[in-house]
Amino acid sequence: MSMKFLRRAAIAGVFVLAASTWSTSAVAGAFAEESPAATAPPAASDASETAAPETEAPESAAPETEAPESEAPAEAPAAESSTSSDAAEPEALEAAEPAPEIVVSIPEVDLDGPAIAEVEVTVSNDSSEKMSSVVVSFAGPVGWQVVPSSQKVDAIKPGRDQTATFQMRVPEKRPGFALRVFTSTVTYKGGDGAGSATGIRAMPTTPPTDSLAALFNNVAITALSQTTAGNFDGEGNTFSAEQLAAVGAAPGAQLEALGATLTMPSSQPGTADNVTAAGQALRIGAQGQRLVFLGSGSSLNATGTATVFYTDGTTSSGAIGFPNWSFHDENAHGAELAVSTNGRNRPNGYGDAAYQYRMFAHSVPLTAGKTVDFVVLPTNSSMHIFSIAVAP
Structure with missing residues (x-):
């Protein structure tokens, strides 16, 4: 499929129609030419622009008319901006209070490479107010x-939208979980007066796991x-299943913390449980007020950032942390005590009955009205997570 941008310019009282064509095959050629260069996108964009005069040459009997046309766009935005700005000044003052938004939307991207994907930004x-010089x-x-790295689109009237289509080379998938982040920025005159707006979409390369137990x-x-x-702490020490059961934290038991119902792992003692x-x-x-984690630290620095991804492609994040399972302030890192037991199991049997060994609850806030798609856990091996739940 090809895309044509038609432009009409008045030259000496005569309207000349010029067409600039960018085909998918031309894009593939641009990618091939730019692959050795580090600054590939700009080079590809230049290539597509310089190709246009060659296709127009047979249609135009006077090549010298191309030069005046190339200067016309540079003057047109300034004139348009000046006119719309003068006419809209009284209304712009009134619109300053509601502060309307300019929304940039990026659709889901096909990550199944190697391939060239078409991305249509809206x-x-x-x-x-009308947006000009967009x-x-x-x-x-x-x-x-x-390709191209950027492009100009027509002015956008209030309540309307415009799309810009880009071609992107998607590499072959790599094994494992990774997040791919895509960003689109629009610059403009008029509109809400901010001058620019940005949209971001983050996508996982592989589906998130459906079960924490997995x-x-x-x-x-x-x-x-x-x-x-x-081996919870790296020295072969663990929580005692019998002591946990004595305080209501047996396998599969439900605990209330930070407004959420957290379920203890149903794993049998001696099998993977966190x-x-x-x-x-x-x-x-699910939707809710916060995402709550049940966990414990095997060091004094069991902290990190949890990143939440919503079904609309947006994200939020928050810091979480768990105190050390013993000998640490129970509210360290902003956590809340959830379970406390006497003693622990050591490689040579039960011991340290005079001390408390604990699990804690911590949470990150969720964006109201949005459905959480998945959460990416922090990267800190001293953070042990037993359960995750949404507080409604």
């Missing part, structure tokens, strides 16, 4: 080539009959 004008740019992850990679709870089966945080992604699929 700019919506929700303000009361230029839309688009960029993918570092190293992903985009991510369990550590044994933190053992029975008295087999205390050597786990995940050490390493950037894993977990599907959530």
Whole structure:
């Protein structure tokens, strides 16, 4: 499919119609030419622009008329901006209070590479003023080539939108979970007066895991009959299953904390029952006020950032942390005590009964009215997470 941009310019009282064509095959050629260069997107953009006069030459009997046409666009935006600005000044003062938004929307991108994907960015004008001199740019992850890197679109009237289409080279998928971030920025005159707006979409390369239990990679709870089966703290020590059951935290038990109902792992003692945080992604699929984590630290620095991804492509994040399971302020890192037991299991049996060994709750806020798609855990192996739930 090809895209044509038609422009009509008045030259000596005669209207001349010029067409600039950018085909998919031309894009592929531009990608091929720019691949050795580090600054690939600008080079590809230049290539597509210089190709246009060659296609127009046979249609025009007077090549020298091309030069005046290339200067016309530079003057047109200034004249348009000046006219609309003068006419809209009284209304702009009134519109300053509601502060209408300019919305930049990026659709889902096909990450199944290697391929050249077409991305259509939409700019919506929700303000009361026309947007002029509108230029839309688009960029993918570092190293992903985009053609063109930016392009001008027609003026956008209030309540209307315009689209800009880009071609992007998508590399072959790599194994494992990764997030790909795409950004589009629009610059303009008029509109809400801000001059620019940005849209961001982040997408995972592989689907998030549907169950926290599927991510369990550590044994933190053992029975008295087999205390050597786990290793919570790196020294072979673990929570005592019997002591946890005595305080209502047996396998599958429900605990209330920070407005959420957290479920203890249903794993049998001596089997994997928690995940050490390493950037894993977990599907959530719910709305609420906050996302609550049940966990404990095997060091004094069990902290990190959890990133929440919503079904509309937006994100939010928050810092979480768990105190050390013993000998640490129970409210360290902003956590709240959830479970406390006497003693722990050591490789040689139960011991340290004079001390408390604990689990804690911590949370990150959620954006009201949005559905959580998935959460990406922090990257800190001393953070042990046993359960995650949404507080309604």
